Amino acid sequence: MSDTRTAAFPNVETTVLGADEIIINMGPQHPSTHGVLRVKLKLDGEKVVDSECIIGYLHRGVEKIAEHRSYQQFAPYVDRMDYVAAVSNGLGYCEAVEKLMGVEAPPRAKVIRTILTELQRIASHLLWLGTHALDIGALTPIFYCFREREEILKIFEKYCGARLTTHAFRIGGLQYEAYDELEKDVERFSKDLEHKIDEYEQLLTENRIWVGRTKGIGVLTAEDAIAMGATGPVLRASGVKWDIRKALPYAAYDQYEFEIPTGKNGDTYDRYLVRMEEMRQSRRICLQAIQNIPAGPIMARIGKVLKPPAGEVYHSIEAPKGELGYYVVSDGSTQPYRVRIRPPSFVNLQAFDLMVRGHLVADVVAIIGTIDIVLGEVDR
Amino acid sequence: MAPPAGEPRTPAAPAGAAAPPRPPAPPKESPPKPEPLENELVKRLKARFGDAIREAWVDRKQAILVVSTKRLRDIARYLRDEEKFDFLTDVTAVDWPKREQRFDVVLNLYSFRKNERLRLKAHAAEAESVPSVTDVWPTANWLEREVFDMFGIRFEGHPNLKRILLPDEWQGHPLRKDYDILTQDEAWVRENLGIQSGQ
Numbered sequence: 350m351s352d353t354r355t356a357a358f359p360n361v362e363t364t365v366l367g368a369d370e371i372i373i374n375m376g377p378q379h380p381s382t383h384g385v386l387r388v389k390l391k392l393d394g395e396k397v398v399d400s401e402c403i404i405g406y407l408h409r410g411v412e413k414i415a416e417h418r419s420y421q422q423f424a425p426y427v428d429r430m431d432y433v434a435a436v437s438n439g440l441g442y443c444e445a446v447e448k449l450m451g452v453e454a455p456p457r458a459k460v461i462r463t464i465l466t467e468l469q470r471i472a473s474h475l476l477w478l479g480t481h482a483l484d485i486g487a488l489t490p491i492f493y494c495f496r497e498r499e500e501i502l503k504i505f506e507k508y509c510g511a512r513l514t515t516h517a518f519r520i521g522g523l524q525y526e527a528y529d530e531l532e533k534d535v536e537r538f539s540k541d542l543e544h545k546i547d548e549y550e551q552l553l554t555e556n557r558i559w560v561g562r563t564k565g566i567g568v569l570t571a572e573d574a575i576a577m578g579a580t581g582p583v584l585r586a587s588g589v590k591w592d593i594r595k596a597l598p599y600a601a602y603d604q605y606e607f608e609i610p611t612g613k614n615g616d617t618y619d620r621y622l623v624r625m626e627e628m629r630q631s632r633r634i635c636l637q638a639i640q641n642i643p644a645g646p647i648m649a650r651i652g653k654v655l656k657p658p659a660g661e662v663y664h665s666i667e668a669p670k671g672e673l674g675y676y677v678v679s680d681g682s683t684q685p686y687r688v689r690i691r692p693p694s695f696v697n698l699q700a701f702d703l704m705v706r707g708h709l710v711a712d713v714v715a716i717i718g719t720i721d722i723v724l725g726e727v728d729r
Numbered sequence: 730m731a732p733p734a735g736e737p738r739t740p741a742a743p744a745g746a747a748a749p750p751r752p753p754a755p756p757k758e759s760p761p762k763p764e765p766l767e768n769e770l771v772k773r774l775k776a777r778f779g780d781a782i783r784e785a786w787v788d789r790k791q792a793i794l795v796v797s798t799k800r801l802r803d804i805a806r807y808l809r810d811e812e813k814f815d816f817l818t819d820v821t822a823v824d825w826p827k828r829e830q831r832f833d834v835v836l837n838l839y840s841f842r843k844n845e846r847l848r849l850k851a852h853a854a855e856a857e858s859v860p861s862v863t864d865v866w867p868t869a870n871w872l873e874r875e876v877f878d879m880f881g882i883r884f885e886g887h888p889n890l891k892r893i894l895l896p897d898e899w900q901g902h903p904l905r906k907d908y909d910i911l912t913q914d915e916a917w918v919r920e921n922l923g924i925q926s927g928q
Binding site for chain 1: 763788789791793815816817818819821823824835837841844846848866867868870871872879892893894895896903904906908
């Protein structure tokens with residue numbers, strides 16, 4: 350195992366390059382790196398022989414900030430990690446602190462949380478689909494994707510007033526009651542989405558250029574995916590049927606029926622298919638959830654000042670990009686002693702080097718897109 | 730035993746300010762005593778590694794093992810191969826500056842087959858290095874680099890131990906409890922970032 354998976358990139362100053370080899374720099378201000386990712390590529394002709402990701406341009410010290418805020422004060426900060434899926438971040442953090450305190454959100458809050466989180470998954474996947482297709486050269490999907498994403502953001506806005514960094518949930522439950530037409534809005538959106546996803550698939554799934562650019566590109570075997578700690582759609586496209594919503598259910602996921610889509614080849618095309626199917630499943634969960642939102646309180650009975658008993662907890666959720674984990678240590682005071690965030694993008698990005706070797710420079714863009722990274726989360 | 734209980738929090742004020750030491754936290758509404766963990770897994774581990782398994786307890790229904798730092802890699806390999814904890818979810822650390830061995834290096838493991846999590850902890854003193862588990866789980870590569878970056882813990886046997894999130898020239902390790910924004914090197918900020926530090 351001391352092979353390419355753990356090796357270091359050669360030092361530029363001291364490496365002796367072959368006649369056809371060059372080292373090029375990509376990013377951090379490159380539109381296809383989805384933020385401020387910088388990649389150093391060692392090329393042999395047009396083929397990538399080695400790569401190194403340089404990250405940290407967006408590091409804000411979120412984990413350090415957590416140690417100087419109360420538990421509630423820190424909650425809005427987590428929205429700013431994966432800023433295209435803020436609701437999922439908030440869910441993970443709130444549930445982790447709830448677990449630490451030994452309280453549980455009321456059933457009504459859990460169901461509303463599930464609905465919003467699944468909508469967020471769809472929104473995140475739509476953004477991924479639009480930008481990923483744009484990177485590869487399909488200009489149309491992004492307009493369609495943003496049209497549908499807008500509907501989701503409108504639902505968020507109606508629910509809590511914010512569109513992106515929503516801070517939709519609170520520790521112990523919800524701040525806001527569901528607005529009157531939430532069910533109707535979600536139902537209309539979910540019903541529409543079905544044929545909209547078909548539309549996207551018509552544009553791409555059998556498109557010769559799309560297939561040519563994605564099939565066999567960035568292959569990650571199941572064994573490698575597990576060794577590299579990949580989670581989420583990246584892991585599932587490699588054929589590992591594992592989803593935290595099923596394996597270790599949280600929120601209200603144990604009440605709903607849905608499938609875990611998996612791929613076979615672990616290439617960019619399979620990851621595309623997995624995410625498309627995930628959107629359909631999320632839509633299915635939403636439709637089931639709105640059928641029966643239990644009545645009752647939306648907030649558990651907790652004090653205004655949170656003082657979880659000393660101890661620690663690890664809680665993770667299936668965020669749109671993979672396993673998002675929170676490891677929270679309490680010393681019994683009002684501020685967390687330590688909050689560790691296990692970001693899915695950071696760990697998934699580590700497999701980039703393995704996926705990119707042997708491919709052409711043009712495929713690098715496709716592979717960055719297919720991992721679905723958000724640099725706010727990679728760098729924290 | 731579980732360290733959190735006796736550890737008074739370092740105040741956020743700059744170190745050295747004569748903040749009155751908080752009185753030792755009085756036993757409030759009986760802090761939950763961690764229950765010792767005694768299951769088949771711990772028995773097997775103890776039979777095989779003896780004293781290297783220091784403590785085992787359950788906190789919020791989650792299994793925690795404290796193991797000897799020196800034998801961390803052997804235990805990791807055994808857990809991966811024999812006990813099927815094939816997935817390393819996370820590597821991180823916690824700083825307890827008042828303790829003799831101030832760092833907890835924390836490994837979160839998961840087993841697909843058992844659908845179970847396990848948390849491994851190894852204590853490390855300030856200058857002590859911890860065996861790297863990159864050859865057991867390659868995913869530890871970046872995670873250990875982050876721990877090195879944020880805490881300054883060195884991992885022995887790591888193929889590429891350098892900073893990952895902060896610039897290479899950065900001074901200090903931010904997630905240590907004694908690191909403070911006021912102690913940052915203003916000259917460095919001026920020179921490298923081209924801005925006047927605002928403090």
